[in-house]
Amino acid sequence: MKKISGSKYITTALIACSCATAFFFSNGCVESKKVAAKSGVELWADNCQRCHNTPSPTTFSVEQWKTIGMHMQTRALLTNNERDKIVAFLQAGARN
Numbered sequence: 001m002k003k004i005s006g007s008k009y010i011t012t013a014l015i016a017c018s019c020a021t022a023f024f025f026s027n028g029c030v031e032s033k034k035v036a037a038k039s040g041v042e043l044w045a046d047n048c049q050r051c052h053n054t055p056s057p058t059t060f061s062v063e064q065w066k067t068i069g070m071h072m073q074t075r076a077l078l079t080n081n082e083r084d085k086i087v088a089f090l091q092a093g094a095r096n
């Protein structure tokens with residue numbers, strides 16, 4: 001019994017240690033913060049030309065960008081926050 005609880009302690013320590021290492025050294029944590037900090041124009045440039053030419057903001061109206069945002073969110077696998085930022089950027093330059 002003593003041996004079992006001892007190895008449990010070591011396992012816990014190892015897990016805690018590798019999580020701390022992952023936190024400090026993995027790019028994953030850093031990258032996701034970077035992505036979250038990106039502006040609408042950056043997200044637009046990063047995502048919207050992967051499959052087709054990047055449509056200019058003046059191509060569509062405010063209402064059309066709203067619909068396109070919902071449509072392309074499912075294509076580009078964007079979070080709601082990313083979609084909102086991209087749509088806000090596109091709507092700011094939309095045609096009447």
Ligand code: HEC
Nearest residue numbers: 044047048049050051052055067068071072073075076086
């Ligand atoms: C994974 C590929 C992919 C990505 C990424 C993508 N699109 Fe599209 N887009 C398409 C396809 C495919 C179509 C053709 C219509 C359809 O079948 O959905 C399209 C059509 C469009 C159209 C024409 C109008 C419409 O809604 O059909 C616009 C405007 C557009 N995309 C804007 C964007 C914007 C803005 C982004 C970035 C948020 C984006 N797209 C990201 C694949 C993509």
